[in-house]
Amino acid sequence: MSVDIATQVGDWLPTNQAYLARWLDEFIEQVEEDKRVARGPRELADPLKNFREFVYDNPEIYVLFTDMFEQLSLKVTPTGYPQVKSFEHMLELIDKVIKTVPTYNESGLVGFPINVILNWAMGTQAGFAAFLNKEVNTQLKPVLDEWATYLKSFESAKAMEAGGWLSPKALEAMTDPGMKFDDLFQCNPRELYYGFTSWNHFFTRNFKNPEKDRPVAKGDDVVVSACEASPYRVSRKVKLHDHFSVKGQPYSLAHLLDTAHKGVGEPDAEEFVGGTVYQGFLKALNYHQWHSPVKGKVVACRKIPGSYYSEAPSALCDAAAPDISQGYISHVATRALIFIAADNKKIGTLCFVGIGMAEVSSCNLTVEPGDSVVKGQKLGEFQYGGSSHCLVFKPGVELDFIDDVKNINRDNPKTVRVNAELAKVKQ
Numbered sequence: 001m002s003v004d005i006a007t008q009v010g011d012w013l014p015t016n017q018a019y020l021a022r023w024l025d026e027f028i029e030q031v032e033e034d035k036r037v038a039r040g041p042r043e044l045a046d047p048l049k050n051f052r053e054f055v056y057d058n059p060e061i062y063v064l065f066t067d068m069f070e071q072l073s074l075k076v077t078p079t080g081y082p083q084v085k086s087f088e089h090m091l092e093l094i095d096k097v098i099k100t101v102p103t104y105n106e107s108g109l110v111g112f113p114i115n116v117i118l119n120w121a122m123g124t125q126a127g128f129a130a131f132l133n134k135e136v137n138t139q140l141k142p143v144l145d146e147w148a149t150y151l152k153s154f155e156s157a158k159a160m161e162a163g164g165w166l167s168p169k170a171l172e173a174m175t176d177p178g179m180k181f182d183d184l185f186q187c188n189p190r191e192l193y194y195g196f197t198s199w200n201h202f203f204t205r206n207f208k209n210p211e212k213d214r215p216v217a218k219g220d221d222v223v224v225s226a227c228e229a230s231p232y233r234v235s236r237k238v239k240l241h242d243h244f245s246v247k248g249q250p251y252s253l254a255h256l257l258d259t260a261h262k263g264v265g266e267p268d269a270e271e272f273v274g275g276t277v278y279q280g281f282l283k284a285l286n287y288h289q290w291h292s293p294v295k296g297k298v299v300a301c302r303k304i305p306g307s308y309y310s311e312a313p314s315a316l317c318d319a320a321a322p323d324i325s326q327g328y329i330s331h332v333a334t335r336a337l338i339f340i341a342a343d344n345k346k347i348g349t350l351c352f353v354g355i356g357m358a359e360v361s362s363c364n365l366t367v368e369p370g371d372s373v374v375k376g377q378k379l380g381e382f383q384y385g386g387s388s389h390c391l392v393f394k395p396g397v398e399l400d401f402i403d404d405v406k407n408i409n410r411d412n413p414k415t416v417r418v419n420a421e422l423a424k425v426k427q
Contacts, residue, residue, distance in 0.1 A: 216376035229280030274395035
């Protein structure tokens, strides 16, 4: 296995730890103020009550969730002190998050607020074990579903405006240079909240003129970008099994493609051994729908339940853990697989992998087995924001990637627009 390119991208959390520490201190103070106004502790949402009960009823899990904060208290974090003091404190903070939308701030967008709350605790040995536990993730899902329900509500549209998402600065940050937001996306600035009925409606927005603004690169030998994403890594000669939790995070096909639960009609993972994996990462302000990278036929697809807050052991207690764990989370996170048999036999059957990350873990498919797809056709989307994705090719597929993939600018990686040329297949 050879790893050619790797970098850190995303912009879901600010790199400035002082800013993050201030954000969390202010958020904690808001929760305390809520308690003072209510003259009592927060009434937790039902899914959080159930999660709390689950932890207390399971001694092994209870030990992990108490020990992670005990272990954290013995560490010196980049913020200088552990801000989240206990499991109960964690629950109170998450309860407020799932009733709000993130706030846009040009100085530092906190797109993963739950991740900030858990950041240092999940970087302890106990935290690593807890958040990789399948039962814990099963119990966390209803909590995130509760937030998803709020983000699909009209109430979240009001909060979206209050949170600065429709301010001139925010709209400009989400728009192509030289264009206006309402020229690029389907919306109406004369309507309430630009016509968006919820936060999620806004975040999964459609282009107004995709044929003009995101034209599909032509040529049967051209593979297009499946997402509006920054290149993260290209790996060649990938193995069936590899040690993906180490610092280099190579790809392990058996785990990436979840061969233990192989779906109907799926090619064997062994068919991709020795092939190529391209991974790209969606930034917080990107377009969040997936498009077909080739013309062909969907032969199989399924969703894989996985972890939400597990990070690579090599990144534990690192401020950039969500970003530098990209290779790792592609094997353990909630994700979707879509296998497409390309009409071009030189490409053959490839797999698109949509990877949820942290609270961004809703992978919705809009195709099913047997569907014929044209290049650039919608395959699905991430609900609330974006995450990461992979394209997995079989051995023998010789790909000549564009310069922005071959030569990633690590300080400012360029976004490859959806439907734009990603690579050509050598004939």
